[in-house]
Amino acid sequence: MRLGCIGDDFTGSSDLANTLTREGMRCVQYVGVPEGRADADVEAGIVALKSRSTPAREAVALSLRALDWLRDQGCSQFLFKYCSTFDSTDDGNIGPVAEALADALGASRVIVCPAFPATGRSVYQGHLFVGDKLLSESGMQNHPLTPMTDPDLRRVLGRQSRGSVGHLPFAVVAQGPDAVRAQLDAEDAKGHRLIVADAVRDEDLRVLGEAAAELPLLTGGSGIALGLPANFRARGELAAEAGPWRGQSGPAAVLSGSCSTATRAQVRDHARSHPVLPLDPDAVMAGRTGAEAVADWLLAQDGVPLAYSSADPADVRAAQERHGVAALAAAFDALFAETARRLVAGGITRLVTAGGETSGAVVEGLGLTELQIGPEIAPGVPAIRAGEALTLALKSGNFGGEDFFVRATSILEGTV
Template sequence: MLIGVIADDFTGASDIAVTLAKGIQGEGGLKTTQYLGVPSRPAEAEVEAGVVALKSRSVPADRAVAQSLAACRWLQAQGCEQILFKYCSTFDSTDSGNIGPVIDALATHLGAKSVVVCPAFPAMGRSVYQGHLFVGDRLLNESGMQHHPLTPMTDADLRRVLQRQSHNPVVHIGWQTVSQGSDALSRALAKVEQQAETSRERASGAASNAGPQANATTLVVVDAISEADLAAIGEACRYAPLVTGGSGVALGLPHNFIAQGRVSGQPARTPQVPGAEAILVGSCSGATREQIAEHQKHHPVMMIDVGDVMSGITGPDRLVDFIQAHQGQSPLVYSSGDPASVRQIQQQYGREKVAAALDALFGTTAQRLVAAGTRRIVVGGGETSGAVVSALDLGALTIGEEIDVGVPAMFSQGEEPIALALKSGNFGGKTFFARAVASLRG
């Protein structure tokens, strides 16, 4: 294994896994496997990139750090030469959140002098310019993400957001440098490290009280507005022990090993998986609601009333009965709602209780469906995806072809594999759900 990824949620893990698997167009990527949590045994010898999917985005920061370090140690034990910490391309993290603390801990563990921070994913409209994160033509805090029920993003300046989370200094390299290519960016990154080393020497000479680990790493927010920028970042980071960002930052990394002749760059393959299908959706994003509305025009759809779930009126039996009654028609069940109704339910029952109840509902439903013969499952929403794959306890998933931007087909191991597609809330076109079910059939 050459590259190891620590992802803070399950859909984000599959997103970066397919980026590594496909690589740069015409060149190919790495043989990639996604692991559901930190594995208890070694990886298969043929795996070139391993992605450890955690559910650490919304847990307390100390737990996220502990889980991420455990994943890092396992990946290092598999021989990984480079570690990526993957978070959402909309930088989902409050001021008390986990991105800064996890980067700090991983940087200290790996001895990284500087760490690139770049959540840009231009294919999905996420770009970083002058240190600010944009969604399409809107600043992050004007994109709708300011209303996110778990991680409301109210500041688009990544330097400010990250500095409120990290004890390390945060600097910025602008697009004007990145656009000049990997050599110019490499020089800029080297200059950052030299300046940081000079500052540390001065602080040490002045008998600073900062302590041996304070300011040991510089976090570098790097602009990117195109895939060419991401390729330049990947090449400039070819020797970096730690890289962080959205899935886009991984785009150019397989090239480094292909250019060295260490891997062949073979494309991912998608096997055929017959059997019953189900679509389980828990995202409340605007894109997901549009996808559900489109799916409902031609396929059976059942809405789950969260209040009924909390009161015990609706349980897994009802969901399973609906899906099995509509086999062959791509049946979909969902708990999505507009942000206002979601907030009302959370205020009534408590956010954590609502999340736990929905996780249990979808997880148990998936278990019962698979036990009854369902072999193709499409899941919408990061939290829901985490609940489903955790409940199914599949261990490892082989990454297949890309269904839509950032969403691969994935397959469990064994003689009767289960095919999965895990979609982040804002990903996919309007007809995603029907196309995903068809793609998983092979």
């Protein structure tokens, strides 16, 4: 294994696996910290954790365990992957985890770059944009768990970190890898270990990747990985590409817990021509709606049925006020996990999930350990094989077009 990656949620880890696979690395996504050795032909290993919204101390401990396992596999470089919208709070977890990994690896000059131009995420003058809007005006300010109200990543990261935060401006990145390396040295000389890097194009991410060829640690969204496989390939450390994708026939279903703007539009589009079941939070909390009933309804439908808790931000806040943020999130995680178990037991072979927390609950509920990465469904979302008769699409809330659910099930089947 050459590149060791630690993801703070399951959809983000799949996003990273998608990028590395497209760039020619043999990649496996592991669910939690594995036991034993990885297969000898794995070139990039991604340990997917559910640590984005856990207490910072727990996230650090999990990430360090993952690092230890990846080091044991022989990795020479490490990547901490988080969301391209920098989902976090002032307590973490991006800063604390990045600093803990840097401490363990003795790393300085640690690039911080969540840019992902293919999905509209760019960093300029240290500020994160989603399309043409600042992060704080993109809808992420309404996120139920990690509301992002400050687009200046230097300020956000500074509030989470012990040390000061540096900046690698676009004007330097545009000059190429040598200029980037010189600027990283200059930021290091100022005492900045975590360095926010501007990037607005894929070309910028490839420049950063080339400049980081000898760095032990990088952090960012999946885009920061674009330039890394070429470094390993130039050293003759990569084999041929993996074999073709094998589609999976059989029934499909969709579970959506994301409340992002993109997912709500996908739910509305899907409802025009497919059976949908809205999940009322009051009914779930009161026990009137349970996993058995939800799974039975989905299994009884034709086409691509969808069960969803996705709702407008005002409705989500009202439900959180009635039931508590943590209690409501735990109830839906448990509901989606048990529903997924019942769906697979009932014959579902293609399962699509929307939302990082929902996807994490489903993957854990199904007891999956290794995920094989297939073709791209949408930027940041690959098809995944989870066994001989189960394929998945784990979608981050903000990714995909309005027809994503149908497109995903078609690619999982191998008909697109």
